[in-house]
Amino acid sequence: MAIATTSDGVKLHYETAGSGTPIVFVHEFGGNHWSWEPQMSFFTRRHQCLTFAARGFPPSEIPQDVTSYSQARAADDIFDIMDCAGLARAHLVGLSMGGFAVLHAGLRRPERVQSVCAAGAGYGAEKAYEEYFKGISEQVARNFEKQGSELFAKTYAEGASRVQFQEKDPRGWGLFAERLGKHSSKGAANTMRGVQMQRPSLYDLEPEFSNMKPPVLVMVGDEDDHCLQPGIFLKKTVPACGLAVFPKSGHTLNLEEPALFNHLLSEFLAQVESGRWNKRDPRANPAQIMRTD
Template sequence: MPYADSDGVRLYYEETGSGHPVVFVHEFAADHREWEAQVRWFGREYRCIAFAARGYPPSDVPEDERLYGQDFAAADIGAVMRHCGVERAHLVGCSMGSFAALLFVLRNPGRASALVLAGVGSGSSRSAAVREEFRRACAARGEALIREGWAGALAEETGHGPTRIQLKKKDPRGFAEYMARLRTHSGLGSGLTMKRYQGLRDSIFDWEAELRTLEVPTLLAVGDEDTPCLEANLFLKQTLPNAGLWVAPRTGHAINLEEPAAFNEAVAAFFSTVERGRWRLG
């Protein structure tokens, strides 16, 4: 199995195709396999790299909770790129992966030729009280995952949540495959990720000054039923100087799984416009 080293933590990755690199960064309740429909499509013309985050087998699952958090998630993207000899790439993230990709690009703007942020912003709020409640919920959820794992009720609760049930309604077979993958995740890795990364990360609203200086071409993608992310995406559209917003109707959080054809088409058009130097208006 191919692994990239990130300060002693091994990160499993898969490569497909050749051409300009595209690095895919997955969400919390998924792993590198989430991107199969995208890798199959974009691997025809691009060098696609999808990796499993720390805590997600076959990547290492550190037992030390201090080895999880937003700083590690951002640095891991750089570690995979460095190992693969990639200096600059299109970055595509979903949810937790979008947050890591955005943080990585804020710290390394020259490393991204284009940025796709799908379902970004859950847990971000302008309200300190709302954010504190989110942190408490993440801490409790993390402890439950460490204690119980994904084999039982927690997977069912996640898959049938208000921002994910859309996949089951649209694509029962795809939903069954998604749930089967989810049940294979590490309870320890997911639990520590939930506690230390999801629960303790910054609010995107806190980055406003830095975001206003970020000129990397950016596509924001969000489902109109992904309620926890709508406010953050409108904020990012208004704040990022070189961003466009694509909203998928009747769609929840896992936008690339629910609407793979539409998502691929939107991202392909975005890449093409960027590569032709025509993304920025004015």
């Protein structure tokens, strides 16, 4: 348990355990640093693992000004924490909001990113729903402010891509919902307005993604509808990218299907570290249906 001070003076809580090649886990909007407990317990067997509470999420500091929150700032916070922990380079793993953050980190500072695993990254990316997403994000921010986290968590935790977790693991989902209810209402609202509503669509970053340097694994649940197409977009655009689709699964992948998540992530990290996660073979031409000559 430690405190990192970011380059703009915000204090962030982080925890680290284990030894080996570093992995930094970046949580989603609906979670916090505790969301990665199944991964921290598993991967510390072979890696130095670090998880942290994003700005606006207790016990990290809650900046009161919404201008202290942004997508760029979320990516920079990862590197500020790595600096405080003495990590020159690391694998980055993120879910949802954290998935966006690790993708942006991989674009911004590829020399410090050994690989990127982005799970459930896609909300607000689809161009057809871009304005709707901004509007609904503002409503969510207002609900956190007016109702408070404890009350609104009961609604938010039963979203269309969360009920799969509830069905499979009521106990695990109950703990997720309980922790969601302890979020800072101010921090949640500011994160919605400063990060979620303002971040660029993944599709607007196609030129950057087509030249992305770190290897990437994208994970998505097949019932996480607004992440499926963005996941396919990333697979087709990022040079060294794999796509894993979890059957009968929603948004909270690392908690909903921890064994499958850990297995796929382990294989990915092993292939990256052995130099075997490469760009797509040029012979695997997507325009070809069957070879005739």
